[in-house]
Amino acid sequence: MTSLVLASASAVRARLLAAAGVAFDVIPAHLDEDAVKEALLAQNTPMRGVADALAELKALRVSRSHPEALVLGADQVLVFEKELVSKSPTVSEARALLTRLRGRKHELIGAAVLAKDGAAVWRHVDSATLTMQDFSNAFLDDYLAQEGEALLGSVGCYHLEGRGAQLFAHIAGDYFSILGLPLIQVLGALRDQGVLAS
C-alpha cells in the first residue's frame, strides 16, 4: 500500500487522523505562510483560494522529496469583516481578537490537498460560520487565565474540543474542518487513493 505523509506540524490534525485509525508519518512543510498569503492577497486571490493554495503548497513541497508517498497538506484561514485574520502571537493580542469577535459571526475556511509525485491528485475546500456569544469581560478574563498560551495555537484563539466551546452561541459547518481537517472527506480520498482499505 502507498504510505501517507502528513505535511503539517499541527497536533490536532495528527490526533484526528490517528484517532480514526490511519497510519502516517509527519513531515511538516516549512513555508513562509505569511509571505505567501500577502502575495496571494496582493493578487486579489479570493479567501478560499488562499487556503487552497497554502494547502497545495505544503503538500507539493513535501511530495517533491517523497514522490512515492501520498502527501496530505492542509490549511485554515479565519475571515472576519472580509479580512483575513492572522494568528495572535501573544495572549494580549488574543484578548484583542476575541473582543472583536464577541457577539459576531466569523468564517473559517479549511482546505486539504493530497499530492503524489509532485502533483496534486485531490483537493477539498469548505467553510464554517461561527457566531460567538456576547460574553462579558469577566468571562473573557477567566477564559484567558484558564487557557493561557495554549490558545495561541489556533487562529481564532479557541479549541472547540475544549473550553472554547463556551465562546459560541451558534456553529454551522463541519466539526472536523473547524478543528483543521475535513476528516470524512480525507478518509474517502484515502480509500480512493488506495491508502485505506474499503
Add this chain to the structure above:
Amino acid sequence: MTSLVLASASAVRARLLAAAGVAFDVIPAHLDEDAVKEALLAQNTPMRGVADALAELKALRVSRSHPEALVLGADQVLVFEKELVSKSPTVSEARALLTRLRGRKHELIGAAVLAKDGAAVWRHVDSATLTMQDFSNAFLDDYLAQEGEALLGSVGCYHLEGRGAQLFAHIAGDYFSILGLPLIQVLGALRDQGVLAS
C-alpha cells in the same frame, strides 16, 4: 450558583461537558428505556417525540430527588428505514446491523432536557443524517476485530471520534449531537439558567 447534575451514565456525555469546562455531578436515571419506547411507539409517538420524552423522563426522575439542582437528561435514537433501531447486545448483532446500514443513510435524533424542581425548564431536539460508505466484508471484519465490544456502547455501533469515522461517506448534522449531547445549545441554556458564567 445552581449546581448541575447529569442524569446519564454515558461516558461520552460526561467527557464532552468536562472538556468544555463545566462542573457537574453524575446521577444516572434508572429507567426501563425499552419499555418506555415500546409504550410511546404503540401510541404512534413520532421518533423525535420518543427521544424528547426519554430525555425528559431521565431529567425529571433525578430532579424529583434533587429539586434544588439543574438536571440534564439526554437521549438519542437511531432511525433506519422508518424504524427505531435498538442497541446491539453482541458483536454478532453489531455485524448484522452494520451490514444493513452499509451504503445507506440513517438518522440520529438527539434530545436534551433541563429540569429543575421536578419540571422541565428547557429542551432541544435535533437530527443528523449519516451515510455509510459501501465497505467490504473484509473491512467490516477488521473494524469489528479492532473495536470489539467497545462499539456496543453506541446504538449505531460506531464512535465518530474514533475509527468509526472510516465507516462514513457523508455526514450532515451537528457533531456534538451525533456523539450524544448538543453541547453548544446545552452550554447556552446553562448560561441562561445561571449555571455557567456569561
